Amino acid sequence: MGSSPRAERSRAADWTGTGAVRDPGTVQGSGGGSGSRGGADSGRCGIHGVRRIPGGGVDPGGGADFRVGADPERLRIRGRVIPERCGTRGRVRTRGGGLFRAGGSGGVGTGRVNLIASHTDYNGGFVLPMALQLGTVLVGSPTQDGTISILTTSAEADEPHRVQFPAPHHGSSLSPGRPRWANYVKGVIQHYRGGAMPGFSAVVASDIPLGGGLSSSAALEVATYTFLQQLCPDDGDLVAKALACQKAEHTFAEMPCGIMDQFISVMGKEGHALLIDCRSLETVPVLLSDARLAVLITNSNVRHTLTGSEYPTRRRHCEEAAVALGKASLRDATMAELEAARSRLGEEVYRRARHVIGEIARTAQAAQALQDRDYRMFGRLMVESHNSLRDDYEVSCPELDELVAAALEVDGVYGSRMTGGGFGGCTVTLLEAGAAERAQQHIQEKYSGTATFYLTKPSGGAKGLPL
Numbered sequence: 001m002g003s004s005p006r007a008e009r010s011r012a013a014d015w016t017g018t019g020a021v022r023d024p025g026t027v028q029g030s031g032g033g034s035g036s037r038g039g040a041d042s043g044r045c046g047i048h049g050v051r052r053i054p055g056g057g058v059d060p061g062g063g064a065d066f067r068v069g070a071d072p073e074r075l076r077i078r079g080r081v082i083p084e085r086c087g088t089r090g091r092v093r094t095r096g097g098g099l100f101r102a103g104g105s106g107g108v109g110t111g112r113v114n115l116i117a118s119h120t121d122y123n124g125g126f127v128l129p130m131a132l133q134l135g136t137v138l139v140g141s142p143t144q145d146g147t148i149s150i151l152t153t154s155a156e157a158d159e160p161h162r163v164q165f166p167a168p169h170h171g172s173s174l175s176p177g178r179p180r181w182a183n184y185v186k187g188v189i190q191h192y193r194g195g196a197m198p199g200f201s202a203v204v205a206s207d208i209p210l211g212g213g214l215s216s217s218a219a220l221e222v223a224t225y226t227f228l229q230q231l232c233p234d235d236g237d238l239v240a241k242a243l244a245c246q247k248a249e250h251t252f253a254e255m256p257c258g259i260m261d262q263f264i265s266v267m268g269k270e271g272h273a274l275l276i277d278c279r280s281l282e283t284v285p286v287l288l289s290d291a292r293l294a295v296l297i298t299n300s301n302v303r304h305t306l307t308g309s310e311y312p313t314r315r316r317h318c319e320e321a322a323v324a325l326g327k328a329s330l331r332d333a334t335m336a337e338l339e340a341a342r343s344r345l346g347e348e349v350y351r352r353a354r355h356v357i358g359e360i361a362r363t364a365q366a367a368q369a370l371q372d373r374d375y376r377m378f379g380r381l382m383v384e385s386h387n388s389l390r391d392d393y394e395v396s397c398p399e400l401d402e403l404v405a406a407a408l409e410v411d412g413v414y415g416s417r418m419t420g421g422g423f424g425g426c427t428v429t430l431l432e433a434g435a436a437e438r439a440q441q442h443i444q445e446k447y448s449g450t451a452t453f454y455l456t457k458p459s460g461g462a463k464g465l466p467l
Helices: 181-191 216-229 238-252 260-267 310-324 333-339 347-371 374-390 398-407 431-446
Strands: 027-029 043-048 050-051 058-059 106-117 125-143 147-152 160-164 199-206 274-275 283-287 293-299 411-417 426-432 452-456 461-466
Touching: 027 374, 106 181, 106 216, 106 293, 106 347, 106 374, 106 411, 106 426, 125 147, 125 260, 125 310, 125 347, 125 452, 147 181, 147 452, 181 216, 181 293, 216 260, 216 461, 238 260, 260 274, 260 431, 274 347, 274 374, 283 347, 283 461, 293 398, 293 411, 293 431, 310 347, 333 347, 347 374, 374 398, 398 426, 398 431, 426 431, 431 452
Parallel strands: 147 199
Antiparallel strands: 027 452, 043 050, 050 058, 106 125, 106 461, 125 199, 125 274, 147 160, 274 283, 293 426, 293 452, 411 426
16 A cells, blocks of 8 residues: 655645544544543543434443444334323323334434545535444334424434424425424424325434534435335335435425435445435445555534535535536536636635536546555545635635644544535544554644544435334
8 A cells, every 4th residue: 555645735736645443333522522521531522412322332321232333223212212291191101202103114314424525415516425334213102193293312403402383284384493403304204205294203313413514414414314215115126215314404404405415325335435416316336445444533513503604505516617618507617617607706706616626637546546546546535525626715714724734644544525515513533543642642732722533434325214
């Protein structure tokens, strides 16, 4: 694999290196930050009030053993799965209070990290995400009264943490409102493609950090849809499932997201990243199982929100650029065509388009580099992506820039970039397995805030869970 690289920095300079993976599913926290409670030995991941337990599972604060981790099919439920305050009656009860009828079921939706490609999906471009071992679980059972009751265990979700509403039927529909977290669930219920929906009682637990840029919203949508498939099956069309979840986010969370997050949560393949053509919705699995390679996610614990004006404004700028270039989307534009039209575009619109056109090309190159195990090239493209997101798309922030710069100072790092929509959240770093521990130590020493670290590997996507 060649000798270990040395950092060359110029704000976040081009970087090459060598790399490899540590134990999957490891979660380490530094303590004190908004996303961390206790140090690496405390057993807490510090997100959603969820505690890591032996075997890679999570404990939503009350004795339940939700084994998400490396294999969603290992999910088990023991002890107090739904607290007594759910108020369910006439059901099979577990130790400590509330629960399911026999024949309950569940769904798992995974988080994701996009190794490269940000803000290309809604421009019809390519993306290269991988599904994570972090996930969201929704478990429940049908009721006879036509009422849907859902409880979230997330301490960070807006209040109230329990919602109740009538199941939709022909001639009636749901509408968004408060609390905001429930809109993602309601939207999926409204756009579900299966048969008549019964009432049900359910609980949601997750170990994906809210606002971390790892798709906690898509994971909740996909977990909900997968649960509904157990209650009233649809036709099993995976693409239609992802599109229905995307529609839920558009219409109920009022977030005009692309298709990447829902698609990878549904389609994720263990040991692979997934190159997604967001125009044709065709996918190509790209092997990512080299035991010498590690993927390190670093949470800045600066929480991002994308439902304000910044995200829709950037999407509108991209649409304006495409119209000015006479293209259906920026996927069809070249850099030469953009330069020729520069005088007809405002400088801001020009820079937004320059990022997107360049990022689409970088993503195709990166997929080939990963397939060829050319990790030096892949790392260089990651850093180019970060620089473009920072300078042209302007969705980075000082904390993310700090984390990337610190990672690039460590021998054995290939590349690092912000991941997700931006304005806070996480970075993703490709590096040697042997460099993972010192990278975490160095990043935390150099970072002005408190970081939370996740060493991970590509996971499978959504799973249904008969209980």
